[in-house]
Amino acid sequence: MCGIVGYLGEKDAEKIIIEGLKKLEYRGYDSAGLACKIGDSVKILKCKGRLSNLEELFEKDPSSAPIAIGHTRWATHGEPSDVNSHPHFNSSKKIAVVHNGIIENYHSIKTELIQKGVKFVSETDTEVIPHLIDSFYDGDLLAAVQKAVRLLRGSFAIAVISADSDEIVAARKESPLVIGVGDGDYYVASDVLAALSYTKRFYYPENGDVIRISKKNGIEIFDASGNAVVREEKYVNISADAATKCGYDHFMLKEINEQPDACANTILRYCYDNNISLDLKNIKDLSRYNKIYIVACGTAYHAGLIGKIAIEKYFKIPVTVDIASEFRYYSPFVDDRSIVILISQSGETADTLAALRNSKEAGAYVLSITNVVGSTVARESDDVITTIAGPEIAVASTKAFTTQVVALFLVALYFGRISGNISDSQFDECMDELEKIPEKVREVLKNTDIIKQEAMHIKDYDQLFYIGRGCDRVIGMEGALKLKEISYIYTEAFPAGEMKHGPIALIQKDTPAIAIITQKDLAEKTISNIKELKARGAYVIAIASEITEELEKTVDKIIPVPEAFGILVAVPAILPCQLLAYYASIFRGNDVDKPRNLAKSVTVE
Ligand code: AGP
Numbered sequence: 001m002c003g004i005v006g007y008l009g010e011k012d013a014e015k016i017i018i019e020g021l022k023k024l025e026y027r028g029y030d031s032a033g034l035a036c037k038i039g040d041s042v043k044i045l046k047c048k049g050r051l052s053n054l055e056e057l058f059e060k061d062p063s064s065a066p067i068a069i070g071h072t073r074w075a076t077h078g079e080p081s082d083v084n085s086h087p088h089f090n091s092s093k094k095i096a097v098v099h100n101g102i103i104e105n106y107h108s109i110k111t112e113l114i115q116k117g118v119k120f121v122s123e124t125d126t127e128v129i130p131h132l133i134d135s136f137y138d139g140d141l142l143a144a145v146q147k148a149v150r151l152l153r154g155s156f157a158i159a160v161i162s163a164d165s166d167e168i169v170a171a172r173k174e175s176p177l178v179i180g181v182g183d184g185d186y187y188v189a190s191d192v193l194a195a196l197s198y199t200k201r202f203y204y205p206e207n208g209d210v211i212r213i214s215k216k217n218g219i220e221i222f223d224a225s226g227n228a229v230v231r232e233e234k235y236v237n238i239s240a241d242a243a244t245k246c247g248y249d250h251f252m253l254k255e256i257n258e259q260p261d262a263c264a265n266t267i268l269r270y271c272y273d274n275n276i277s278l279d280l281k282n283i284k285d286l287s288r289y290n291k292i293y294i295v296a297c298g299t300a301y302h303a304g305l306i307g308k309i310a311i312e313k314y315f316k317i318p319v320t321v322d323i324a325s326e327f328r329y330y331s332p333f334v335d336d337r338s339i340v341i342l343i344s345q346s347g348e349t350a351d352t353l354a355a356l357r358n359s360k361e362a363g364a365y366v367l368s369i370t371n372v373v374g375s376t377v378a379r380e381s382d383d384v385i386t387t388i389a390g391p392e393i394a395v396a397s398t399k400a401f402t403t404q405v406v407a408l409f410l411v412a413l414y415f416g417r418i419s420g421n422i423s424d425s426q427f428d429e430c431m432d433e434l435e436k437i438p439e440k441v442r443e444v445l446k447n448t449d450i451i452k453q454e455a456m457h458i459k460d461y462d463q464l465f466y467i468g469r470g471c472d473r474v475i476g477m478e479g480a481l482k483l484k485e486i487s488y489i490y491t492e493a494f495p496a497g498e499m500k501h502g503p504i505a506l507i508q509k510d511t512p513a514i515a516i517i518t519q520k521d522l523a524e525k526t527i528s529n530i531k532e533l534k535a536r537g538a539y540v541i542a543i544a545s546e547i548t549e550e551l552e553k554t555v556d557k558i559i560p561v562p563e564a565f566g567i568l569v570a571v572p573a574i575l576p577c578q579l580l581a582y583y584a585s586i587f588r589g590n591d592v593d594k595p596r597n598l599a600k601s602v603t604v605e
Contacts, residue, residue: 002099003029004190005020007187013064031086032046034087035068035087036065037161040164045058051072069096071087084124088122090130103128109128157173157177168186168213174603177204178190178203180198206231209229250593252398253582256579259403274428276410289365292311293338297323305474343368344368348601353377354605360380369384387403410434441575457539466514466577467529471518472516479516486582504536512541517542518573541558547560
């Protein structure tokens with residue numbers, strides 16, 4: 001997704017912008033640019049490609065400006081090109097704008113402006129913004145931006161500078177935006193990571209807010225009606241180096257190895273004295289709810305499928321898990337007796353956000369599980385559970401998944417206990433087992449050689465299948481997503497019992513398959529399915545928590561994982577899948593952290 005950065009102060013604004021944009025690279029982009037105010041003019045440098053191309057432009061044409069804005073673009077309207085890169089100018093080149101989001105009504109605005117004689121140079125939706133601001137501009141940039149954004153439909157986080165004034169005006173609707181407060185200087189960004197090296201103090205503007213930043217008056221925030229409002233300043237306790245690789249080759253490997261601590265921190269955040277406190281301020285009496293929906297995308301959806309098992313087991317009401325982009329268009333039974341749990345690492349996924357709003361309109365109680373404090377999903381939910389995974393930079397989600405499973409297990413226990421469906425002894429057993437999970441994850445991380453070796457074996461195949469039953473099937477689905485999205489090997493997960501109903505036609509000599517076997521009661525059945533694959537020449541790796549003689553005789557390789565309680569086994573069992581994908585991607589020479597075609601946060605539909 002696009003990223004925006006702005007700076008106003010005494011430091012070298014352009015350098016700060018470029019450093020800030022580097023911290024946003026993880027969002028995925030195809031071009032970058034910056035604009036700075038120099039005297040009574042605005043200079044723009046922008047180009048297609050990586051940030052290094054922009055740095056080359058900057059080095060050829062440096063200037064130490066006190067005010068600047070910058071942008072990394074993930075193309076939605078108009079192909080990646082120099083002219084379509086942001087920032088965009090108005091006709092007089094006195095107003096420059098950077099934008100993250102999509103202006104849904106840009107066609108009608110553009111048509112109207114062209115009829116008034118405005119000349120457009122790009123194919124982007126964004127370019128209507130500086131021209132629209134210009135149409136209201138009479139020297140008061142704030143007022144012009146306020147009038148312009150009222151006409152925009154869709155999503156935007158924008159930063160605007162003008163040649164006529166020493167200020168930055170920003171505005172947001174749906175897209176994320178934060179305002180950082182330094183030592184007499186100010187930052188505007190899509191994500192706190194862009195400014196964490198300089199400050200930990202941030203404001204989180206609400207939808208509709210317009211913000212003016214100036215040396216003279218500091219930060220002034222106005223709501224959608226133009227009233228001056230006060231927003232709470234928050235202290236973001238993430239270290240700047242959290243956004244660096246800390247010695248690992250890739251963010252993904254760093255984040256895989258952070259999972260023991262991420263799970264431990266998430267447990268500690270909500271558990272004390274062998275009790276759970278989720279601090280759900282807005283939930284009504286649990287007895288009024290007769291159904292639960294878990295709604296998410298991608299990896300978060302897989303975590304939801306795992307969470308369903310525990311919530312139905314302990315809270316004993318039906319749970320439907322759905323993909324947000326489907327749910328938002330078809331969820332006929334959501335009502336005021338529904339609990340809708342939204343899971344989103346970024347808290348900015350457009351489809352998940354739309355599902356949230358539909359659910360609230362239908363009267364449901366909306367609980368979100370996100371990894372980003374102050375994210376839009378978090379702020380619009382009735383209550384939020386924050387996973388304490390720390391920033392997840394790699395596009396392939398890893399520690400978010402394992403901490404989401406932990407959070408869902410806590411929700412299941414919490415609801416189960418309040419509803420009286422779980423005895424004290426059962427609750428205590430669950431809590432004891434939960435506390436063992438971080439160590440079980442560490443155990444898997446100590447023994448990765450066989451995983452690396454098997455990644456080398458599978459790396460040249462063009463297809464691979466995961467099989468499993470129950471919880472193991474979902475672990476396979478998440479493993480398949482990891483492998484396909486970063487190694488580009490076509491990978492699909494099947495219920496083990498389903499192979500004979502069609503998919504086994506895909507198996508030929510040496511076809512690689514990975515069987516997940518952590519559910520004791522289903523192991524025998526899955527081993528029978530493995531034999532079906534072996535009979536057709538498949539090469540089968542088992543990720544198993546119990547190594548039996550039968551299993552050793554049946555499969556080609558075994559990657560052991562520790563046994564764990566109930567759905568919690570998904571936490572240690574997913575690590576070999578994550579690492580297989582990581583190493584296969586490396587061996588295929590791919591960009592592990594920024595795989596092709598993908599973005600870290602899909603803030604467009
Ligand atoms: C998973 O590895 C992918 N990065 C992707 O499927 C991701 O899980 C999905 O886009 C949902 O993102 P969210 O959790 O930020 O909403």
